[in-house]
Amino acid sequence: MVGLPNIDRSHVVKDVVADLLQRALDALIAEGKLPLTERPAIRVEHARDRGHADLASNVALTLAKPARRPPRELAEEIVAALPGDDRIDRIEIAGPGFINFFLATGARNAIVRTILEAGATYGHSDAGAGRSIQVEFVSANPTGPLHVGHGRGAALGASVANLLAATGWRVEREYYVNDAGRQMDILALSVWLRYIEAHGEAVAFPANGYHGAYVRQIAGALQAKEGDGLVHAAASVAHELPPDAGDGGDAEAHIDALVERARTLLGDDGWERVFETGRHAMVENIRQDLAEFGVVYDRWFAERGLYTGDAVERTLERLRRSGHVYSHDGAEWFRASAYGDEKDRVVVRDNGQTTYFASDIAYHLDKLERGFDRLINVWGADHHGYVARMQGALRALTDGDDRLEILLVQFATLYRGGEKIPMSTRAGEFVTLRELREEVGNDAARFFYVLRRCDQHLEFDLDLAKAESQDNPVYYIQYAHARIASVFSQLEARAGTWDRGRGLAHLDRLGTHHETELLAALERFPEVIAQAAANREPHRICYYLLEDVANAFHTWYNAETFLVTDETLRDARLALVAATGQVIRNGLELIGVSAPESM
RNA sequence: GCGCCCGUAGCUCAGCCGGAUAGAGCGUCGGCCUCCGGAGCCGAAGGUCACAGGUUCGAAUCCUGUCGGGCGCGCCA
Numbered sequence: 001m002v003g004l005p006n007i008d009r010s011h012v013v014k015d016v017v018a019d020l021l022q023r024a025l026d027a028l029i030a031e032g033k034l035p036l037t038e039r040p041a042i043r044v045e046h047a048r049d050r051g052h053a054d055l056a057s058n059v060a061l062t063l064a065k066p067a068r069r070p071p072r073e074l075a076e077e078i079v080a081a082l083p084g085d086d087r088i089d090r091i092e093i094a095g096p097g098f099i100n101f102f103l104a105t106g107a108r109n110a111i112v113r114t115i116l117e118a119g120a121t122y123g124h125s126d127a128g129a130g131r132s133i134q135v136e137f138v139s140a141n142p143t144g145p146l147h148v149g150h151g152r153g154a155a156l157g158a159s160v161a162n163l164l165a166a167t168g169w170r171v172e173r174e175y176y177v178n179d180a181g182r183q184m185d186i187l188a189l190s191v192w193l194r195y196i197e198a199h200g201e202a203v204a205f206p207a208n209g210y211h212g213a214y215v216r217q218i219a220g221a222l223q224a225k226e227g228d229g230l231v232h233a234a235a236s237v238a239h240e241l242p243p244d245a246g247d248g249g250d251a252e253a254h255i256d257a258l259v260e261r262a263r264t265l266l267g268d269d270g271w272e273r274v275f276e277t278g279r280h281a282m283v284e285n286i287r288q289d290l291a292e293f294g295v296v297y298d299r300w301f302a303e304r305g306l307y308t309g310d311a312v313e314r315t316l317e318r319l320r321r322s323g324h325v326y327s328h329d330g331a332e333w334f335r336a337s338a339y340g341d342e343k344d345r346v347v348v349r350d351n352g353q354t355t356y357f358a359s360d361i362a363y364h365l366d367k368l369e370r371g372f373d374r375l376i377n378v379w380g381a382d383h384h385g386y387v388a389r390m391q392g393a394l395r396a397l398t399d400g401d402d403r404l405e406i407l408l409v410q411f412a413t414l415y416r417g418g419e420k421i422p423m424s425t426r427a428g429e430f431v432t433l434r435e436l437r438e439e440v441g442n443d444a445a446r447f448f449y450v451l452r453r454c455d456q457h458l459e460f461d462l463d464l465a466k467a468e469s470q471d472n473p474v475y476y477i478q479y480a481h482a483r484i485a486s487v488f489s490q491l492e493a494r495a496g497t498w499d500r501g502r503g504l505a506h507l508d509r510l511g512t513h514h515e516t517e518l519l520a521a522l523e524r525f526p527e528v529i530a531q532a533a534a535n536r537e538p539h540r541i542c543y544y545l546l547e548d549v550a551n552a553f554h555t556w557y558n559a560e561t562f563l564v565t566d567e568t569l570r571d572a573r574l575a576l577v578a579a580t581g582q583v584i585r586n587g588l589e590l591i592g593v594s595a596p597e598s599m
Numbered sequence: 600g601c602g603c604c605c606g607u608a609g610c611u612c613a614g615c616c617g618g619a620u621a622g623a624g625c626g627u628c629g630g631c632c633u634c635c636g637g638a639g640c641c642g643a644a645g646g647u648c649a650c651a652g653g654u655u656c657g658a659a660u661c662c663u664g665u666c667g668g669g670c671g672c673g674c675c676a
Contacts, residue, residue, distance in 0.1 A: 048619080058618060064656080071656080095619045096656070141676075181676050252675090331674050342602070342672080349674040356676050384603050385671045410604070410669080452612075455604055457669070459611065464625090470639085471625065483636065490635050535616095543613060547623055558640060599636090 012523060013087055013107050017055050018044045020088075021099075024081040025059070033077065034067055046524065053092070053100030054520070060097040071097030108519040109507035115522060115579040116504070123525040123586050127533070128169030134367060135161040137378035138290065139176040142282035143187045144212055146289055149380060151433040152412045152458060155449035155592065157378040158295045159538035160407070162590045167533040172372070173297045175286075176363060179279050180303040181356065185259045186210065187282065188275040192230070192262055193237075194219035195274075201234040206255045207245040218281045222274060230274065232265045289434055293442055294592040306362050312354050315362040316347060324396040334361070339392030357386075361393045364404065368394075374403055376536070381408045381455075407536055412449070412458040421462075440465040446592045447474040450538040468599075473546050477584060478596055480550040484581040485597040487562055487574070494563065496570075500578075503571030510572055514556035518576065521548040522583050529590070538591055545587045553580050 021042045028034040040063055047053040060075035067074060075093045082091065087107035092100045115122045137157025140150045158173070165171045178184075190210040193203055198219060205211070222230070241257050243249025263271045283300070290296070306312050316332070319325040324335050330350035334357070337344050347358040367375055375394075379386075387406050394404040414421040414431060421431065437445050444465040451473070452458045470476045491498060510519070525544070532540040562573045585595040 045618090048614095048622085052619065056619085061618070061656080098619065178676075183676055329674085333674090346674045351674080353674090355674070381604070381670060383671085387603080408604075408670095456612080457605075461611080464611095468637095473624080476624095479636085486636060494635095539613085543623085547613085551623085555640095557635080561635070563635060 012111070012526075013103060014044050014046070014055055014523070016085060016087060017057070017101055018042045020082050020085060021057055021059060021078065023083055024078050027081050028077065034063075036063070036066060040066075046520070047100065052094065052098075054103040055101040057099045057101075058097070060093075060099060064097065075099050105511040105516075106508050108516065108523055109510055111519060111523045112507055112510075112575050112579045113504050115582050116500070116575065119582060120586060120589075122582060123529045124166045124168075125526055125530055126168035127530060128164060128167050130168060130170055131373040132170040132172070132371065133164055133374040133376065134172045134174055134370075134372045135164070135376045135378070136174045136176055136367075137161075138286075138295075139178065140286065141178045141181070141183050142279060142286055143183050144210060144282070145214055146286055146433040148412055148414060148431050148433055148436050148460070151293070151436060151445060152449045152454075153378045153380065153409050154290055154293060154295045154433070155446050156407065156409055156454050156538065159446075159450050159541075159591045160376065160378070160533075160536050162592070163529065163533035163536075163538060163541075166529055166590060172299065174299045174301055175290075175297045177283060177300055177302045177304075179283070180307055180359065182256075182259075184275065184279060186255060187215075187278045188271070189255070189259050189262050190215045191218045191222060191278045192266070192274045193258075195222045196231050196234065196237070198223060199228055199231045201231060201237070203234045203237045204244065204246075206258055207251045208255045214282075214285070218278055221281055222277045225277060226273065230266060230270050236265060237261060293433065293437060294446065301363070301366075303359055303363070306359050306366075311366060312359050312362040315365045316354070316358060318365075319347075319361070319396060322396065334389070334393060334396070336389040336392045339388070339395050341388035341392050345389050357389065357393075360390065361397070364390070364394055365397055368397060368403070372403075374405065376405045376407060378407045378409060381410045384408050405536075407454055409454045410457045412460050414460050414462055416462045436462075443478070443593045444472070444474050447542060450591050451542045453537060453539050473542070474593065475599075476554075477545045477550045477588065478594070479599060480553045481581055481584045481588075481595045482597060482599045483557060484553075484577055484584075487577055491563055491574070496563070498574045498578075499567070499571050500575065502568060503573075503575035506568040506572045507575065508572075509569045510576055512556075512560065514552065514559050515573075515576060518549075518552040518556055518580060521552050522579055524548065525583050525587070532590075541587050541590050545584060549580065549583055549587070 021044065022039075025034065025040060025042070029036055029039070040059065042057065042059055043062075044055055044057045047056045060071045060078060063069075063074055064071040072093060075097045079091050079093060079099060087104055089102045089104040089107075092102070094100050118124075135157055138146070138150055138154050140146055146154070161171050161173050186208065187210055189206075193205060193209065194216045196203070197205075198216075209215075237258075239261075241261065242253045244254040245251035262274075266274065287297075287300070316325060319334065320332075324338075325332055325347060326335065327333075331346050332348035333344040334347050335344055345357055346355055347361070348354050364375070377390075387408070390406065391402070391404050395402065414436070433445075440448075440462060448460050448465050449458070464472055465474070466472075468475055470479065488498065510516075521544075528540055528544045532538055560573075562570065562577060564570050564573075581595075588595045
């Protein structure tokens with residue numbers, strides 16, 4: 001993916017205009033008419049309101065101050081110095097000093113050829129210049145199936161990764177498997193309790209254990225692998241444990257004691273086999289779930305690996321040496337407050353155990369050592385309290401370099417029949433990603449998840465996502481694509497063929513209002529991708545496809561017949577139809593949604 | 600109490616590295632139409648951009664404060 005070709009943009013009218021303005025300014029500066037020391041950056045924008053213009057520039061406004069001239073007067077002078085171009089019909093100066101360009105009919109037609117020639121790469125660019133970037137996302141603890149909240153992180157992370165790849169970054173997608181903590185011990189314990197329960201050794205299930213049905217399934221797998229070799233009598237398991245919450249005790253103390261008991265009864269080897277069965281089953285469950293969702297990783301990084309080696313200790317030692325970690329009150333602290341965090345954070349507890357934060361720093365040091373130019377983490381918004389310390393740690397490890405970016409994803413709420421679906425992790429009310437996918441389909445799920453900005457709460461309307469009507473935005477876009485395929489099969493049914501060369505040779509036959517609108521939308525695609533990638537905002541792709549492309553296409557389709565008898569006109573229109581299909585496919589690809597030929 | 604995110608049309612949301620008369624879909628109201636692909640097409644009404652200051656030639660957009668909503672503030676993971 002390194003060295004994506006530089007795309008020739010001489011056919012993109014917006015760039016043509018920017019170039020003309022640049023030349024006009026250069027000329028004025030050379031003639032001494034503009035007292036500017038540096039060459040100003042030119043900005044040309046698509047006019048929001050077509051009544052104003054097709055393209056507009058505010059250079060005269062921004063230059064007014066440094067040039068000490070009234071903006072309108074400046075605009076007049078720039079316009080007078082503009083070289084001619086037959087793609088521009090006329091130029092006006094409006095409002096406080098905008099230079100408005102009205103394009104000649106057909107000025108944008110050349111984009112059709114560009115799109116058809118670039119095909120699947122149309123819209124891509126090389127802004128990333130082959131630099132490397134790692135996107136770490138989802139990274140849910142493998143203690144249960146993914147739920148709908150994780151789905152949003154998955155859809156966002158995958159789409160952002162695609163956007164970066166499309167803009168010339170070398171992207172690596174990674175899942176950090178938190179398989180080393182106490183929660184994993186509790187999963188192993190839960191599995192084992194269900195396993196002995198299936199052998200008639202029922203122990204009261206702990207309040208803080210994992211109650212989900214999937215635990216019994218894993219217990220079944222354990223049974224298949226181990227037979228009854230790991231069964232212990234219920235009485236020996238429950239013997240003299242501190243009381244659980246239901247018996248007026250402390251749920252945490254109870255379950256920790258149960259874990260210890262299981263370890264003792266099973267021995268290191270037996271415990272490890274139970275643990276590994278649970279870990280493996282859950283990681284595979286998640287991997288499979290995501291793969292079905294179209295989310296595939298380059299690497300699954302196991303937290304456990306940090307402990308089998310000396311990564312955590314090595315990281316701490318490095319921070320101690322550089323003075324970022326100090327001892328206090330029997331614990332060791334990372335000097336997070338030096339990097340804008342509210343306070344310093346413990347990395348080694350007074351009992352000698354390292355904290356989760358310590359292994360997270362070690363993990364991120366590992367990322368740095370792998371040489372990524374940039375790192376992106378996608379986190380649930382409930383983790384925002386960790387942003388400052390994590391970025392602080394990264395700066396401490398890189399001498400102040402700001403290489404880690406964290407995208408926080410707000411919560412998603414599901415609605416069915418206008419009613420909010422309650423979402424707690426309590427058994428029964430838990431909505432998994434798999435259930436959601438099965439109900440609305442992968443396409444709708446991927447689309448709705450990234451439809452909103454990630455820092456916006458998401459109201460996910462299940463009924464709308466399932467609707468086969470044009471109210472459903474995914475359907476509306478996919479329908480445009482299917483319609484395009486249908487136009488060509490319709491042509492075939494009438495024993496006609498599309499002469500692509502003739503179409504491209506007669507693009508000047510395009511020029512109606514609807515065609516011009518559609519052409520303008522297609523021309524904008526590379527900018528939309530560039531901006532979506534730079535801001536990590538895949539929702540822009542959704543809105544672009546929906547409001548700019550699909551809408552313009554449907555409107556055109558409804559207004560005009562493509563399959564006319566005039567062959568040059570027909571072939572030119574079909575070229576535009578084909579180009580539209582290409583842009584829709586490319587856009588949907590970025591957000592992981594399929595582009596069906598028929599629906 | 601402190602910190603982060605968000606307050607835009609009746610509803611759900613775009614627009615936010617400052618730019619002209621703030622947009623879309625749904626809903627509401629009024630007209631057409633059944634045509635390559637199926638309730639579709641065209642149009643209208645509807646907004647002090649939460650509020651108050653500030654910066655600027657120009658603010659929904661940047662800064663400060665207030666109010667409202669969400670989330671987070673362990674030697675938990």
